[in-house]
Each structure stands twice: as C-alpha cells, then as structure tokens.
Amino acid sequence: MARAATIPKTSPEIQAFVRLVRASVAVTRELSAQLSADHGLSINAYEALLTLARAPDSRMRRVDLADSLLLTASGVTRLLDSLECDGYVGREQCESDRRVSYAVLTKTGRDKLREADTTHTRQIRELMGEHFEDGELTQLADLLARLPGVEPADESCAPDS
Amino acid sequence: MARAATIPKTSPEIQAFVRLVRASVAVTRELSAQLSADHGLSINAYEALLTLARAPDSRMRRVDLADSLLLTASGVTRLLDSLECDGYVGREQCESDRRVSYAVLTKTGRDKLREADTTHTRQIRELMGEHFEDGELTQLADLLARLPGVEPADESCAPDS
C-alpha cells in the first residue's frame, strides 16, 4: 500500500515534458561538444551565424536576433561580443533610429559558417535520423511546433470572434 | 538568383532538432520561472527530490542520481550541496563501499516536494496540454523516447552470446 501515496503520478503531459527536456539536454550536449571541438562554436553561435546568413543583406537588429534565438537582450549582447571579437560579425548603426544597431555577418563569418555547416549538419542528421522512420521526424517536428514559443507567433490568422 | 546558395538547407532532421531545442528552452524557461517564484526550486532540484522520493528508501547513490537527472558528477555535487543546505536532502555513507555516499530525502524534503508538486504539475499540464488533442502527447513522448539518452538504456534485451 501507499508508501508511494504522496508521490505525484506521471500524466501524459508530464511524461512528454520530462522527455522533452531530457531529449534536448542529451542531444544538445552531444552536438554542442562536437561543434565546439570541431569549430570552436557554441550552438547558439552557429545558429546566430546561420540566422544572419539567411537575413536580408545578412544583417539584423540585435533585438530581432534575440527573438530568433530565444535569447534575452543581454544574452545576445554577450553572444555578439564574442562573435565580433572573432571577426565573424560586425556592428552597424542605424541611420534613422540611433537606438538600434545591426549585427552584420562578415565575410569571415560566412566562411566560418560554411566550414562548420558541413560537419555540423551531418552530425545532426546522424543523431536525429538514426532512430526514426521516414515521416516520423516530420511528425515530431510538427508536434513540437505546437508548443508556445517554438514557432514565431502567427498574428495573421486571428479572426477572433 | 542563388544569393542563398551557400546557406544550408533545412532537412527534416534539422527542422526537428531546431524545434526540439526551441521547445525545450521555451517550456523550461516558463516552468522554471514559475517553480522558482512559487517555491524557490530549480527544475533539477524538483526532479532530484522527485527521483529520490521514488527510489527505494528514498535514497540513491549520487552517481545514479546524476545519471537519472542527466547531470555530470560535479553537477550533482553542487545540486545536492544546495539541497543539503536547505535541509531537503541528507547524506549517508555506504558501509560496504567507502567511495559512495547516498543522497537521502529528508522529511523536510518530502514535505517540500509535496508542496511544490501541486502547483508545478498543474502548470506543466496547462502548458503542455493546451495545444494537443488526446493521444498526441503520448505520441510526442513516444517519439522523444527514441532519441539516444532520453530513456535509460535497456540492458536486459541484449541476448549477447
């Protein structure tokens, strides 16, 4: 009986939550170690370079980059500090609004991204793809996208009442 | 065209990986802030208390707790330092092997867990459950369980030779 009576049961929500966090920690740790060893980049540093590379003119406001990376403003300041220090990213002032500065991908940064991309994306594909059949990864991605904050909020589809 | 020619494409594996990490960051940040504000516990502190509560005699070797929580040995030392400091966990020496010490849940720790459990599990259910139909959470949990490191490796199914 009831020695375990006070221990919370594991509902589907909690099961999913626990596995989500564990999966992220496990996968991130592995890929982060490889990326760091191979190229000296953190995952967020890589994602930052990638995000910039995809942006128009390879430039973004720091705030928008923070949103993209799910970082706080101060987090992005420090991340860019180190990327600027390595010469991967430059800084430019905005003409019309002197509060904002842009983060701009440099040529060096683009080269670094291209260099890191080859091994990193292969490692991701190996780690993620290994245990899934076709379609299951898409299914997983679709389910994850429903969680709040994962995909940028879609304002356009609010017909409200 | 092809301004974007050097930018990595997004395969299903990478899409799933990116969303996995984003989901974890978003969900963890929210729940961690609530848990910390309401009860002064980090998520790992809560999980540690919970894991201990479920263990036989509410006690575990520190190494095994580290494995359960996906932490390194040093990570668990520091986590337990603070839990011991708060009186939630005690320490006991192993008789037969003097290298190992056990982490033991105290009465105070059990009370704390019970106190935190009510709000925390409700918040998890709200956050996770909100955007899914029946069965989808189980589906998500099942998919996540396939990733390496998420569920403890099952040694028992090695027929070896």
Added chain:
DNA sequence: AGCCTATACTTGAGGTCACAAGCTTTTGCT
C-alpha cells in the same frame, strides 16, 4: 515644448552547468 512611456541596448551580479584535475577507495590482473 514638456513629459511620460516604450524600446534598444549594455553592464553588474549571480546561478547553473561542464570539463579537467585531483583524491580516495575498490577491483582486476599477475
């Protein structure tokens, strides 16, 4: 114009984690 709030960003302080190195004890090998 003056003021008030919001926005963009930076900085200081603190928390959490990993890695590397070190200590002690145990185990396996000869």
Added chain:
DNA sequence: AGCAAAAGCTTGTGACCTCAAGTATAGGCT
C-alpha cells in the same frame, strides 16, 4: 601481495545565460 586501472566523488575554472538596473533614443499626449 603488489600494482594498475576503474569508479565515486569533490573542487577550480570558465562558459553561458538570466535578471535587475541603468543609459540613451524615440514617439505619443497634453
């Protein structure tokens, strides 16, 4: 027994991130 390797744990160091607070600029309102 003796020695080497492994296991369990702790500590120093540094990376990364957040929160709170501060600065500076922009925009709206009276």
